[in-house]
Amino acid sequence: MTTEPTTTARDYIDGHRQDLLDDLDSWLRIPGISAQPDHHDDVRRSAEWFVDAARRTGFPTAHILDDGPWLPAVYAEWRSDDADAPTVLVYGHHDVQPVDPLELWHTDPFDPTLDGDVLRARGASDDKGQLLFHLLGVQAHLAATGRTSPAVHLKLLIEGEEESGSPHFQELLDAHRDLLACDVVVVTDTGIVAPDVPSTVTGMRGMVAATVTLHGPDLDLHSGVFGGAVPNPATAVARLVAALHDDDGSVQVPGFYDDVVELTDDERALFGKVPHDDGEFLKVAQSRAVHGEKGFSTLERIGARPTAEVNGIGGGYQGAGHKTIIPSDAFVKISFRLVANQDPQKIVQGVDRFVSEHTPEGIVADVAWEGAGVQACLVPLGTPAYTALTEAIGAAFDGAEVLPTREGGSGPEAALQQATGVPLVFLGFMLPDDQIHAPNEKVSVPLLYKGAEAAARLWSGFAEVGATALRTGA
Structure with missing residues (x-):
C-alpha cells in the first residue's frame, strides 16, 4: 500500500536523530562479549534487545535463532506488499570484542559517551551503530515513499559470535537455509576510507x-x-x-x-583515486615504515594481495x-x-x-x-546491485563519486555468499581510526545518519532493478 510521501528520507532522519542515539545508548550498555563465557548471558540480552527494536520499527517477524551450538543470533523479516519485489538479506553482528586492556580506556567502555559528533563505547562502530542505522533507514524509506511496507522483501540476519571468529556460522546457515533465500545480500560490517570520501568495499580477504x-x-x-x-x-x-x-x-x-585474481588496469586506476597518505597510515599503525610485496601500493597490499x-x-x-x-x-x-x-x-x-x-x-x-579457513569474496564492479548501491551511497553524500576499496580483514561473508548463491555488496560506514578492536572505540554519528539515508534509498533502488537482474548480475 502506498500513500502520499510525508517527507524526504534525509528530512525524516534529521527529525529522528535522537531516536537513533537513544537506542544506541541503551544497546551499547549491554556487554555482549562473545569471546568470554562469563558474558554469554549478555550476548542473549543483546539479541533480545535487537528483537524488540526490530519489532518497534515495524518488522512483523523478529526472533532469536538459538537452536544450535551458536550464540543467539537474530532473524527479522518484513515482506513487501509487492509480491514480485526482490528479496534482500542484510547481514551484521551484535556481539562485541573484549575491552582489554581496560586501563587504556578513557571512559567506561559500556557507558556510552557522546563528545560532539563522536560517540565512544565498545560496539559503537562495530557493529551496533551500523545495524541501528538500518532500522532508522527503513522508517525513512517508508516516509519518503509513502509506503506502508518496504519496496523490497527485507530480511535481517544478525550474528552473535562474529567477534569470536564465527565458529558455528556455517552450521547456522545450514540449519536455516530456508530463511535465507534472497536475490542479493547486503553486508553491514565494513567502512569507508574517510568521512568526506564515500566508498564501498568490493572484496574481503x-x-x-x-x-x-x-x-x-x-x-x-x-x-x-x-x-x-x-x-x-x-x-x-x-x-x-x-x-x-x-x-x-x-x-x-x-x-x-x-x-x-590480479587487479585489472581499470581497478588499479580506481584504487589510485582513493585518498591515501603513507605518512598518515603509519601514524595510525604507530609504525615507522611501509613494507610489503614489491610492485604494489599500500592499499593494494592490504586489500588485493x-x-x-x-x-x-x-x-x-x-x-x-x-x-x-x-x-x-x-x-x-x-x-x-x-x-x-x-x-x-x-x-x-x-x-x-x-x-x-x-x-x-x-x-x-x-x-x-585452526579450522578449514575462510574463503575470500569479491564484488564485481558494474553489476546492477553494485550500481544501485553506489547510487544510494552517492546520493547520501550529495552526488559524490563512490570509490571501490577492498577490506584487508576476513569474515564470514564468503560463507554467506556461498549459502545464498546470490551477489553480495557492502554498505558500511566505519572509519579507519574508529579503533574497532582497541580501547576507546568510537563512531562518527553523522556517518550513521548518512548510512540510514543510503539504506533508505537503496531499497527503492533495488526495487527498480528487479529481482532477476539483482540475482543474475545482468
Missing part, C-alpha cells in the same frame, strides 16, 4: 592460520655438551620463518599465487639472564590472508609442503591448522 611446532631432543639439553652436535628447533624455526618471503616480499609457499604473517614465535628459555640450552621445542604461529579464487585447502597443502621442505633432519614438525 580469506584466511587460514596454523601453529607450527618443531620438536628436537626429547628434553632441553646443555648447550655446552650438545651444542653444535644435534639440531636446534629454535634455529630451525628461525630459518623456516626467514624462508617464508623472498627479498621482494613475495610469499615462497609452493603454488601460493597460482589462482590469484595475499599475505603471510608471523603472529607469534617462541621456544626455549624466556626468563631473565641466561639458561644455556638447546630447547626441546620451538613454535611459530602464522596466518595467510587470501584473495579471490584462492582455495584455503590448496594453501594448506602448500604450507604443509613448505614446512616439510624446511624441516631439517632430526626435527619433527607438526602443523596444527
Whole structure:
C-alpha cells in the first residue's frame, strides 16, 4: 500500500536523530562479549534487545535463532506488499570484542559517551551503530515513499559470535537455509576510507592460520655438551620463518599465487583515486615504515594481495639472564590472508609442503591448522546491485563519486555468499581510526545518519532493478 510521501528520507532522519542515539545508548550498555563465557548471558540480552527494536520499527517477524551450538543470533523479516519485489538479506553482528586492556580506556567502555559528533563505547562502530542505522533507514524509506511496507522483501540476519571468529556460522546457515533465500545480500560490517570520501568495499580477504611446532631432543639439553652436535628447533624455526618471503616480499609457499585474481588496469586506476597518505597510515599503525610485496601500493597490499604473517614465535628459555640450552621445542604461529579464487585447502597443502621442505633432519614438525579457513569474496564492479548501491551511497553524500576499496580483514561473508548463491555488496560506514578492536572505540554519528539515508534509498533502488537482474548480475 502506498500513500502520499510525508517527507524526504534525509528530512525524516534529521527529525529522528535522537531516536537513533537513544537506542544506541541503551544497546551499547549491554556487554555482549562473545569471546568470554562469563558474558554469554549478555550476548542473549543483546539479541533480545535487537528483537524488540526490530519489532518497534515495524518488522512483523523478529526472533532469536538459538537452536544450535551458536550464540543467539537474530532473524527479522518484513515482506513487501509487492509480491514480485526482490528479496534482500542484510547481514551484521551484535556481539562485541573484549575491552582489554581496560586501563587504556578513557571512559567506561559500556557507558556510552557522546563528545560532539563522536560517540565512544565498545560496539559503537562495530557493529551496533551500523545495524541501528538500518532500522532508522527503513522508517525513512517508508516516509519518503509513502509506503506502508518496504519496496523490497527485507530480511535481517544478525550474528552473535562474529567477534569470536564465527565458529558455528556455517552450521547456522545450514540449519536455516530456508530463511535465507534472497536475490542479493547486503553486508553491514565494513567502512569507508574517510568521512568526506564515500566508498564501498568490493572484496574481503580469506584466511587460514596454523601453529607450527618443531620438536628436537626429547628434553632441553646443555648447550655446552650438545651444542653444535644435534639440531636446534629454535634455529630451525628461525630459518623456516626467514624462508617464508623472498627479498621482494613475495610469499615462497609452493603454488601460493597460482589462482590469484590480479587487479585489472581499470581497478588499479580506481584504487589510485582513493585518498591515501603513507605518512598518515603509519601514524595510525604507530609504525615507522611501509613494507610489503614489491610492485604494489599500500592499499593494494592490504586489500588485493595475499599475505603471510608471523603472529607469534617462541621456544626455549624466556626468563631473565641466561639458561644455556638447546630447547626441546620451538613454535611459530602464522596466518595467510587470501584473495579471490584462492582455495584455503590448496594453501594448506602448500604450507604443509613448505614446512616439510624446511624441516631439517632430526626435527619433527607438526602443523596444527585452526579450522578449514575462510574463503575470500569479491564484488564485481558494474553489476546492477553494485550500481544501485553506489547510487544510494552517492546520493547520501550529495552526488559524490563512490570509490571501490577492498577490506584487508576476513569474515564470514564468503560463507554467506556461498549459502545464498546470490551477489553480495557492502554498505558500511566505519572509519579507519574508529579503533574497532582497541580501547576507546568510537563512531562518527553523522556517518550513521548518512548510512540510514543510503539504506533508505537503496531499497527503492533495488526495487527498480528487479529481482532477476539483482540475482543474475545482468
